[in-house]
Amino acid sequence: MSALKNAAIGVRNTNFSRCLLSALQKVSQHGSAPYSSGGGTAVEKEYALEMACSNIRYGAGVTREVGMDCENFGARKVMVVTDKRLSKMKPVQTVLQALDEQKIGYQLYDDVRVEPTDESFKECIDFAKEGNFDLFLAVGGGSVIDTAKAANLYSTKPEAELLDFVNAPIGKGMPVEHKLKPLIAVPTTAGTGSETTGTTVFDYLPMKAKTGIANRALRPDLGIVDPDHLITAPERVTCYTGIDVLHAIESYTAKPYTERTPRPANPKLRPSYQGCNPISDIWSLFALNLTSKYIKRATFNADDYEARSAMHLASTYAGIGFGNAGCHLCHGMSYPISGNVGTYMAEGYEQDLPLIPHGLSVVVSAPAVFEFTAPACPERHLEAAKALGADVSGVRNEDAGRLLSDVLRKLMSELKVPNGLRALGYKPDCVPTMVAGAMPQHRLIKLSPREVHEDQMAELFENSMTIY
Incomplete structure (x- = not known):
């Protein structure tokens, strides 16, 4: 702990270093306490944090490697998820060419709705269930990546209802305990950060409001951040x-x-x-x-x-x-x-x-x-x-x-x-x-x-x- 404190003191930003030292002190206070395996109560505050994010690859033109990534995952049948506009543009064409070069079989799903709904999620989930894919490849903005996450989650648990994993109190907030297929995300916009997270959001039409699912199991296995894809964004x-x-x-x-x-x-x-x-x-x-x-x-x-x-x-x-x-x-x-x-x-x-x-x-x-x-x-x-x-x-x-x-x-x-x-x-x-x-x-x-x-x-x- 002393080494971490020294590092915090060395941070130029004094407000930040104070916050960091405060957090470290709280961790230190709880660090020797045994974990309560019987579970917490409303009066027991959290004492630990858990850092999780996708593997990230960054570089101009790096999308050309995605066929090899699918090969490395052992994929033979890939579901490529995108929207109608992008399906005709360079990012998707680069992905499909990379898959062809590695002789990876794929099916293109380009019916993603910008700002997806529960209905558009279900359409993509049904497509995923019928295809029995062994890898999901999302090419697009947050709407596309979130839709691919949902397709992966529910096609690998086909008996689940949509609200089973949706955050409480709107949904049941059930934990994700089954194994998902690999997911690769190729973002074509800069803002949502969906390529790094285990969160997927959609408009729940009966409620006329968005809701979502947040679970680390949903995060992409690999986010391919290729700045070449931002050139044509309006x-x-x-x-x-x-x-x-x-x-x-x-x-x-x-x-x-x-x-x-x-x-x-x-x-x-x-x-x-x-x-x-x-x-x-x-x-x-x-x-x-x-x-x-x-x-x-x-x-x-x-x-x-x-x-x-x-x-x-x-x-x-x-x-x-x-x-x-x-x-x-x-x-x-x-x-x-x-x-x-x-x-x-x-x-x-x-x-x-x-x-x-x-x-x-x-x-x-x-x-x-x-x-x-x-x-x-x-x-x-x-x-x-x-x-x-x-x-x-x-x-x-x-x-x-x-x-x-x-x-x-x-x-x-x-x-x-x-x-x-x-x-x-x-x-x-x-x-x-x-x-x-x-x-x-x-x-x-x-x-x-x-x-x-x-x-x-x-x-x-x-x-x-x-x-x-």
């Missing part, structure tokens, strides 16, 4: 996927893992969303630094290879951070925002149906959320603002929320993000419906550093009607 797609990297703020300001209850009765029951922790913190802060430096360049200059490559890495870094720490209120609120979409049609998305992209649905509440949560951990909110380029010298703790929110408003304005929920078609009388969709998202809102009740949630939605 401006708004680049923007709305890129701002999703700001979920790193939620990870960094989430409730500390040592404050989470109850302590699991078995290590396999430890959730993937654990709360802020000294490992995720590093990934989250670095992702914010990269985003601050490159997101505007990447959005408005399609030929800026350096900026788009950097955002691809920022997405992966943030994914590793939030895949273990989790997110909180912005994501919990985003689920009914996207699920109750009326007529809003996002520019740049080849979609015939109304659509609020995930990143946009998340960021639209961010200024209101971080003003609300800042009193719980002002130093962390200041550190997040600093990572996004703000001068925090001399800023009082009581002003941390306002500063971070102002930094976000400025960035959102420069990125031409729509001006709040009104611009997305919502009115104040929609707030009760939105609150009803957000409050059951326990996996997320219970990680908020500040407890939120229905009246406070309503106020957050009201304060997000306009941003600027």
Whole structure:
């Protein structure tokens, strides 16, 4: 432990080193205590964190190796998962060529829906069950990768109902105890970080809100991060996927893992969303630094290879951070925002149906959320603002929320993000419906550093009607 303390003291960022030392001290206090095999109770706080993420391979043109990867996994029949637009483009064609070169058999499934639903999940799951594949290969953004995760999960447990593994209280929240097939993810957008995580999210149509499944078993075995795939992404797609990297703020300001209850009765029951922790913190802060430096360049200059490559890495870094720490209120609120979409049609998305992209649905509440949560951990909110380029010298703790929110408003304005929920078609009388969709998202809102009740949630939605 002394070596770790010395390393923490050597970190230049004093706020971060204090947080790290605090976490290490808590680990030290619990380290000699025997594990309670009889299980935890509501009063027993967590004392351990578990770091998990996919293997990641990064490099321009590295997708050409994917046929050899499938061969190395022993695959003979691969399900390639993508969407209609991408199926005609270079990323998918490169993958199929790589499979042909290795004489790997495959079937192409290109009916993934952007912002998938329970219905689109079931269609892909049925295709996977019928095909009896021995490897899944996802080529696309978060929607594609999440759909492939669901197809893998349920085709390898064909008797399971969709809600069996969905997070409680919306679903049964059953643990994943069966063996899944290998999954390779080739992300073609920069923002969701789905290539690193065991999380899959979808619109649950009966509820008109998103929900999801979070389990380490779902994470891809390999994420192939190839910046060549970002060159053709439209401006708004680049923007709305890129701002999703700001979920790193939620990870960094989430409730500390040592404050989470109850302590699991078995290590396999430890959730993937654990709360802020000294490992995720590093990934989250670095992702914010990269985003601050490159997101505007990447959005408005399609030929800026350096900026788009950097955002691809920022997405992966943030994914590793939030895949273990989790997110909180912005994501919990985003689920009914996207699920109750009326007529809003996002520019740049080849979609015939109304659509609020995930990143946009998340960021639209961010200024209101971080003003609300800042009193719980002002130093962390200041550190997040600093990572996004703000001068925090001399800023009082009581002003941390306002500063971070102002930094976000400025960035959102420069990125031409729509001006709040009104611009997305919502009115104040929609707030009760939105609150009803957000409050059951326990996996997320219970990680908020500040407890939120229905009246406070309503106020957050009201304060997000306009941003600027």
